[in-house]
Amino acid sequence: MDAAATETRAEPTVEWVAPSPRYLWALLAMMLSATVFEGYDITIFHLCTPDIARTFRMSDAEVGAMATFVRFGGILSFFVVTLADRWGRKRVIANTVLAYALFTLATALSSGIATFALFQSLAQLFLAAEFGVAVTIIGEEFPDRLRGRAISILHMVAFAGVATAGILYGHMAESRFGWRGMYLLGIAPLLIVAWLRRRMHETARYAALEAFRADQKTQRPGVFAPLRRCIEPGAGPWPQRMILVAALCNCIGLVGGPTISFFSLYAKRDHHWSSGQVGVAIVLAYLMGAAGTLLSGWLLDRIGRRTTMALFFAGAGAAMFCLFQSTDHQAMLTGLMATMFAYQGARTANAALSAELFPTGARATGFCLTVQGIGQLGWTLAPLCVGMLANSMGGLGNAAAIFAAGPIVGALLIVAFVPETRGKTLEELSPETSAAPA
DSSP: OOHHHHHHHHSOOOOOOOOOHHHHHHHHHHHTHHHHHHHHHHHHHHHHHHHHHHHHTOOHHHHHHHHHHHHHHHHTTHHHHTTHHHHOHHHHHHHHHHHHHHHHHHHHTOOSHHHHHHHHHHHHHHHHHHHHHHHHHHHHHSOHHHHHHHHHHHHHTHHHHHHHHHHHHHHHHTSTTHHHHHHHHTHHHHHHHHHHGGGOOOOHHHHHHHHHHHHHTOOOOOTTHHHHHHHOGGGOSHHHHHHHHHHHHHHHHHHHHHHHHHHHHIIIIIHOOOHHHHHHHHHHHHHHHHHHHHHHHHHHHHTOHHHHHHHHHHHHHHHHHHHHTOOSHHHHHHHHHHHHHHHHHHHHHHHHHHTTSSOGGGHHHHHIIIIIIGGGHHHHHHHHHHHHHTTTTTSHHHHHHGGGHHHHHHHHHHHHHOOOOTTOOHHHHSOSSTTOOO
């Protein structure tokens, strides 16, 4: 008999008791660094690209290859996150922040293109892993009535990292430290976060699972056992859920990839915006994205997952189409702000759902595999397709606009297949038995 199947039937339905409100909000504060540093790191990478290219004498082709290689590191985070289902949430997230700090330091000290790309890719691997485990922890510890809002707050604070990088860049870029200083500045806060996280506990659900295994004298599952639980057809509804969540991630990624990759070029080259106008537009757009994230979290716990997701998905598609079919400055600015508002709201709703649809023994693996692995293919490949289609479609705007169909398809999938999870415990949604309902 398959070991993973034996483990699935052996695991209990955890009788979960919510931690105290004081601890929950302290825990959320400890987790916020995951998205703050995600926003900071992504922003400085984009802001400092011209400086890095000048330092290492890089061609445009080398810059593109470097960006692809660095992003690939985030997709590989799956191999770190899945360890949280074997060794526990606390142990893994305590080490991801230290590893990210180490490779951020190495990035600042890199001596060439190859070392910079390697160290930054490894930094992205552990940063993405930290985010995946943080969402899993919040999803497991917060009660169902607060889960959506807590995850939305986690997403929303990424704007703090974006704003911090934008403010510091003008000062640091002109200093003797240059772009390297932007990476060095992030190390001290990371070490403080690592020290503060010593006070966090293992999640109650995972601790109960470990206690049950110890009582039954069963070994922890193998490294790939959680992955088998997610993909084996006979293990429960998890493979179907994985396909659904990954499909939704890719649908909304068809907004993020083209918009984030091409808006600046579309505005400056095709519509003659100044660099200052683009900078202001991006700040306003991310501010609206933070508002969309916050509203999404509130609606998730008020009107439910299905309705909230469908609204934000459809809104993202409509706003993106208007953005890339507009020519007037104000219309484009409004379109960008609306796109980021709906896009970030949709991402938040999707993350909340993803953290609920897998059992405790495979929750971190299921989330990372769908959201940060397979679910990133649409985001990654859409910019390449837009670039290839631009000439034949009559311009960059027309090529990007056709990808607005992605979230519309996602909205239809939500209405047709996504279960309503509002007001239900994780044990109701994803029981630790192979006979769980879809």
